[in-house]
Amino acid sequence: MIVVSDPRRVEVRTRDRDVAVTAVNQVIPHEARVAVTAGHDVDLTFRAVSYGALSALRIRLAGVHYAGSGPIMPTLLAGVVTEGRSIARTPQGELVCGPQDGVVYPEGLPFGADHHHTAQQFLTVPAALAAELAEAPGLRFQFGGPVSEAKRKFWARTVAFLSGELTASDVVHPPLVVEQFLRQAVAAMVTVFPNTTMTAAYVPGPGRAEPAVVRRAVEFMETHADQPLTVTRIATVAGTGPRSLQEAFRRHLGSTPLSHLRRIRLDRAHQELLAGGDTVERIARRWGFADPGRFAGYYRAAYGRTPGRTLRCREVT
Numbered sequence: 001m002i003v004v005s006d007p008r009r010v011e012v013r014t015r016d017r018d019v020a021v022t023a024v025n026q027v028i029p030h031e032a033r034v035a036v037t038a039g040h041d042v043d044l045t046f047r048a049v050s051y052g053a054l055s056a057l058r059i060r061l062a063g064v065h066y067a068g069s070g071p072i073m074p075t076l077l078a079g080v081v082t083e084g085r086s087i088a089r090t091p092q093g094e095l096v097c098g099p100q101d102g103v104v105y106p107e108g109l110p111f112g113a114d115h116h117h118t119a120q121q122f123l124t125v126p127a128a129l130a131a132e133l134a135e136a137p138g139l140r141f142q143f144g145g146p147v148s149e150a151k152r153k154f155w156a157r158t159v160a161f162l163s164g165e166l167t168a169s170d171v172v173h174p175p176l177v178v179e180q181f182l183r184q185a186v187a188a189m190v191t192v193f194p195n196t197t198m199t200a201a202y203v204p205g206p207g208r209a210e211p212a213v214v215r216r217a218v219e220f221m222e223t224h225a226d227q228p229l230t231v232t233r234i235a236t237v238a239g240t241g242p243r244s245l246q247e248a249f250r251r252h253l254g255s256t257p258l259s260h261l262r263r264i265r266l267d268r269a270h271q272e273l274l275a276g277g278d279t280v281e282r283i284a285r286r287w288g289f290a291d292p293g294r295f296a297g298y299y300r301a302a303y304g305r306t307p308g309r310t311l312r313c314r315e316v317t
Contacts, residue, residue, distance in 0.1 A: 007172060010048045017064070020044035027057060027124075028077070030070035030111075037063055037117070049167045051178045053129050054185065056166035060119040069112035076130055076141065078104040078189050079122030080159045087114040092143040102155040104193040106141040121163040123185050132232050133186045134197065135242055142194040155192040158184070165290070176265070176288030179228035213238045214252045217245060218260065225264045226287075231257050265289075266298055273310045280307045 012023040017034040023046045024032070036042055043062040048055060057079070073090075081097040088095045088103045089112040097103055105111050107127035131139035146152040162181055165173070173181070190197055217238040221229065234257055235245040249257050265287040272283045281292060284307070289295035299307045 006051075007166075008050045009169075010046065011169075012044070012046045014044050015042045017042075017044070020046060020061075023048075024059070024068075027055065028068075028070070029074065030068045033067045035065045035067075037065060047167050051166070051173065051181075053126055054166070054178060054182045055124040056163040057122040057124070058120075058163055058167050059122075061115050062117055062119075064115075064117070066115040066118075067113070068115075069110075071110055072108050073105045073111045074107070075124045076104070076107045076127045076189070077122055077124050078102065078155075078159075078193060079120055080156050082119045082121060082160075084118035085116045086118050086120065088143075089113065090143040095143070095145055097145070100152070100156045102146045102152055102159070102192065104141050104143065104145075104189065106143055109143065121159050123159060123162060123189075125182065125186060125189070129182075130186045130189065132230055133183055134190045135231060135246075136190070136197050138196065139190070140196045141189070144194055146192045147194060147198070151192040155188060158188045173290070174286055174288075175228055176226070177285050177290045180288050180290050182228075211248075211252055213240050213245065214248050217249075217257060221257075221261050221264055225261065225268060229261060234261075262288075262298070263302070266302055269295075269307075270299070270303060270310070273307055276311065280311055283307075 010023055010026050012019060014020055014023075017036070021032045021034060024030070027048045027050075041063050043060065044064065045060040046057075047059075048057045055075075060083070069089075080102050081099060083099060086097045086103075088097060088105065090105060090109045092106075092109065095103055127139070127141075131137060146155050162185055165171070166181065189195075217234050220234060220237045231242045231245060235242045238245060240248070245257055249255050249260060253260060255263075266289075269283050269287040269289065272278065272286075273280065280295075284290075284292060284295040289298070296306055296308075299305075299310075303310065
C-alpha cells in the first residue's frame with residue numbers, strides 16, 4: 001500500500017563533522033568516521049526529503065574522507081555519484097564509483113562505503129513496496145551497478161530529475177504526483193539494476209476473473225481516484241489477485257488497471273478544466289500528472305484538443 005504524507009525535511013550545511021553525521025543518521029542509521037583532508041576546505045551539505053515511503057537525498061562531502069558502515073541497510077537505497085569517488089561495500093562485493101556511476105544497496109544487507117570529496121544523490125524505497133509496485137512478489141535486488149552503459153545514463157538522468165523535484169525547498173507535491181514519482185523510481189530501479197525479474201523463474205498464470213471483479217475494481221477506482229492506489233490494493237478490494245485482475249482487464253476492457261485509472265484521473269482533470277478557476281498545471285498535478293508535456297499528450301489523444309485550449313474556450317464562454 002502506498003502511504004504519502006506531508007514531506008519531512010532534513011537540511012544541513014556545516015563545517016562541523018559531528019553535525020553532518022547526526023543529520024545523515026536521521027535518514028540512514030550508521031556508524032561514521034570523518035577525516036578532514038589537509039589543504040582542503042570542509043563543506044558538508046545534506047538535504048533529505050521524505051514523502052512517506054519515498055525519500056530523496058542529496059549529499060555533498062567536500063574536503064573530507066567520510067567512511068560509514070551499518071549492520072543492515074534499512075530500506076532499498078539506489079543513487080548516483082555526481083562528484084568525486086566512492087567505494088561501496090556489502091557482503092555481495094565491492095563497487096568503485098566515479099561521477100555519474102550508479103549503485104544499489106539492497107535492503108537487509110550489512111553495508112559500508114568510503115567517500116572521498118563526493119557529491120551524491122539517492123532515492124530510498126521499502127523493498128516490499130518496490131515488489132508490490134513492480135508486481136513482482138519476492139523481488140530481490142543484487143548489490144551492484146547498472147546492467148549496461150545505456151542504463152547507467154538513464155539512471156543518472158532519472159535520479160537527477162526525481163531528487164531535484166523531491167528536494168526542491170519551495171514545493172510540496174500533492175499525493176498523486178508523489179505516487180507517480182514513486183512508480184517512476186521503482187520502474188527505473190527494476191530496469192537498471194540486477195534483480196530477480198531479470199532471471200525470473202516460472203510463475204503460474206492467473207486464474208480467470210469474472211466481469212463482476214472488473215466492475216468492483218472500476219467502482220473502487222472511481223471513488224478513490226484522488227488517492228494513491230496500487231494494483232494489489234485494487235485487486236484485494238475486487239476480491240482477486242493482481243495477476244488475475246490484470247488478465248481480467250485485458251480480456252473485458254482491452255486495458256490494464258493502471259491505464260484505466262489514468263483515464264479516470266484524466267477525465268477528472270478534464271472536468272476541472274471545463275469548470276475553470278485554476279491553471280492547467282495545478283489541475284494536472286492535482287490528478288497526478290507531474291509532466292506537463294505528457295499530460296498534454298494524454299489529454300490531446302483523449303479529447304482531440306490541448307488542455308490549454310479547453311481552458312481558454314471555457315474562459316471565452
